[in-house]
Amino acid sequence: MSVDEATVRRIAHLSRIAIEDADVPRMQGELNAILAFVEQLNEVDVAGVEPMTAVTPMRMKQREDVVTDGGKAAVIVGNAPASEDGFFLVPKVVE
Amino acid sequence: MNAPVNPKKLISGALGDWEVVIGLEVHAQVTSRAKLFSGASTAFGGAPNDHVSLVDAAMPGMLPVINAECIAQAVRTGLGLKAQINLRSVFDRKNYFYPDLPQGYQISQYKSPIVGEGEVTVDLPDGESIRVGIERLHLEQDAGKSIHDLSPTESFVDLNRSGVALMEIVSRPDMRSSDEAKAYVTKLRTILRYLGTCDGDMEKGNLRADVNVSVRRPGEPFGTRCEIKNVNSIRFIGQAIEYEARRQIAIIEDGGTIDQETRLFDAGKGETRSMRSKEEAHDYRYFPDPDLLPLEFDQVFVDGLAAALPELPDEKKVRFIGDYGLTPYDAGVLTAERETADYFEEIARGRDGKAAANWVINELFGRLNKEGKGIENSPVSADQLGAIVDLIGEKVISGKIAKDLFEIVWSEGGDPRELVETRGMKQVTDTGAIEAAVDQVIAANPDKAEQAKAKPTLAGWFVGQVMKATGGKAAPAAVNALVKQKLGIE
Numbered sequence: 001m002s003v004d005e006a007t008v009r010r011i012a013h014l015s016r017i018a019i020e021d022a023d024v025p026r027m028q029g030e031l032n033a034i035l036a037f038v039e040q041l042n043e044v045d046v047a048g049v050e051p052m053t054a055v056t057p058m059r060m061k062q063r064e065d066v067v068t069d070g071g072k073a074a075v076i077v078g079n080a081p082a083s084e085d086g087f088f089l090v091p092k093v094v095e
Numbered sequence: 096m097n098a099p100v101n102p103k104k105l106i107s108g109a110l111g112d113w114e115v116v117i118g119l120e121v122h123a124q125v126t127s128r129a130k131l132f133s134g135a136s137t138a139f140g141g142a143p144n145d146h147v148s149l150v151d152a153a154m155p156g157m158l159p160v161i162n163a164e165c166i167a168q169a170v171r172t173g174l175g176l177k178a179q180i181n182l183r184s185v186f187d188r189k190n191y192f193y194p195d196l197p198q199g200y201q202i203s204q205y206k207s208p209i210v211g212e213g214e215v216t217v218d219l220p221d222g223e224s225i226r227v228g229i230e231r232l233h234l235e236q237d238a239g240k241s242i243h244d245l246s247p248t249e250s251f252v253d254l255n256r257s258g259v260a261l262m263e264i265v266s267r268p269d270m271r272s273s274d275e276a277k278a279y280v281t282k283l284r285t286i287l288r289y290l291g292t293c294d295g296d297m298e299k300g301n302l303r304a305d306v307n308v309s310v311r312r313p314g315e316p317f318g319t320r321c322e323i324k325n326v327n328s329i330r331f332i333g334q335a336i337e338y339e340a341r342r343q344i345a346i347i348e349d350g351g352t353i354d355q356e357t358r359l360f361d362a363g364k365g366e367t368r369s370m371r372s373k374e375e376a377h378d379y380r381y382f383p384d385p386d387l388l389p390l391e392f393d394q395v396f397v398d399g400l401a402a403a404l405p406e407l408p409d410e411k412k413v414r415f416i417g418d419y420g421l422t423p424y425d426a427g428v429l430t431a432e433r434e435t436a437d438y439f440e441e442i443a444r445g446r447d448g449k450a451a452a453n454w455v456i457n458e459l460f461g462r463l464n465k466e467g468k469g470i471e472n473s474p475v476s477a478d479q480l481g482a483i484v485d486l487i488g489e490k491v492i493s494g495k496i497a498k499d500l501f502e503i504v505w506s507e508g509g510d511p512r513e514l515v516e517t518r519g520m521k522q523v524t525d526t527g528a529i530e531a532a533v534d535q536v537i538a539a540n541p542d543k544a545e546q547a548k549a550k551p552t553l554a555g556w557f558v559g560q561v562m563k564a565t566g567g568k569a570a571p572a573a574v575n576a577l578v579k580q581k582l583g584i585e
Contacts, residue, residue: 014190014378059388062160062163063160064163065127068129069129069148069149070136070146073145076254082249084251085143086145087253088251089251089252090194090241092246092250093241
């Protein structure tokens with residue numbers, strides 16, 4: 001698997017990362033090198049092997065349905081560049 | 096699915112008939128106290144960002160821990176939809192950018208949902224019923240809310256809903272008219288409300304639907320579909336489908352093709368319009384959420400929930416028809432809401448089921464609708480209405496007086512039996528008293544009595560006068576008989 005220039009631009013857009021035109025070929029080279037490295041894994045035969053989801057066999061922890069959190073709007077918006085009346089303010093987005 | 100084409104359901108275009116094909120993705124908010132992966136409250140409203148934990152705001156280092164009750168609610172819903180319950184399911188990240196999605200991804204279930212295939216039986220207004228296949232049900236997080244009209248240059252973001260558990264219930268494209276789609280959502284809502292897994296409050300957005308619509312010539316393969324996002328009332332679902340189907344038919348008949356796209360329903364204009372989304376918008380790059388292990392539980396857990404499931408609307412309807420001798424239509428009306436069914440059954444138990452159904456459907460519902468009240472706020476309790484039904488059954492009052500009594504109980508309250516006594520509403524069955532009243536009326540109207548011999552329909556006038564004279568309390572059957580006898584009509 002390898003990526004072309006168009007795919008590099010598309011991934012950048014999906015990730016909301018701005019990249020200069022001049023940087024695209026370099027990024028393409030780096031991504032392809034990473035993909036080629038990972039592709040070595042294809043040499044391993046994993047037929048019939050369950051994907052490993054944890055190092056030790058364990059079940060997912062669950063929580064009781066109890067309200068234990070909230071009531072701290074000031075903390076929540078504390079680091080926001082802009083806020084008002086407990087709301088986050090962001091540049092206008094309307095579809 | 097290729098059910099036989101029903102000619103009644105076709106839409107006629109300029110160049111022949113078209114079949115509309117509909118599938119729905121319903122988003123139902125799970126009834127729970129806390130959110131899917133955090134301990135913040137799910138309560139509606141609240142000051143901005145008040146029901147938000149650091150997890151919901153996606154602060155660095157926060158980890159999701161799943162709410163056990165949300166799992167149980169999804170399984171209950173799956174059981175209610177007669178669906179496959181998957182003992183192992185997986186949470187994935189669905190990636191996209193939007194200011195009210197602080198994580199930059201929604202935790203959802205993609206390849207391995209908690210609930211698989213099921214089925215819903217949907218009753219249509221014409222008495223026919225159809226089956227709608229359920230493809231899957233999965234758990235996912237709701238997003239926050241953006242408010243765009245508080246400032247000309249900024250959007251206001253409130254994360255109170257962020258992280259609230261939703262069930263996305265995906266149907267097969269098994270519906271062929273807007274009526275079928277509306278009936279399906281109505282039925283689904285009923286089932287969810289019976290189960291107590293979603294309150295179904297569409298005004299609050301707790302139940303909303305994405306509607307997939309395509310059209311085709313009868314017998315042809317599926318056409319290209321458009322998805323109408325986030326329709327939040329059953330009426331709007333119907334309107335959106337009607338508009339969208341005709342829009343597509345017009346394009347195809349003009350020689351055009353349908354672009355697969357996401358559209359919005361504008362309730363004010365009654366039309367759908369393109370969201371003009373860029374094509375990348377649908378590249379969600381799903382992958383398993385590394386913060387969450389697969390969700391696993393055993394069959395014992397499922398069986399425990401199944402054993403505690405309430406009686407569902409379909410079963411209740413069948414039982415009402417069998418136990419109380421109701422018509423399928425009345426049974427359907429009474430079982431549409433669990434509260435209504437419980438209310439009815441409280442009255443019907445040990446009484447005449449049909450009489451109870453008549454009083455609940457005709458008198459009580461009529462009155463409740465008139466005042467815009469729900470059954471839970473009914474001023475007349477099941478005990479009170481039951482007593483009224485008893486009084487009629489015991490012939491203590493006539494059906495007509497019963498309506499007056501109902502009005503009194505509705506507006507003033509009180510024990511119907513006492514009211515009948517204290518206000519002298521008892522039906523007069525004493526033939527002597529009725530006879531005297533009939534004699535009096537005839538004596539006062541000799542000319543009319545004479546006419547009645549030639550024109551028997553005039554008897555009705557006499558019955559009316561006697562009823563008036565007795566304050567409506569005379570037993571109508573006795574009055575009828577006596578009037579005819581005294582006037583010499585047969």
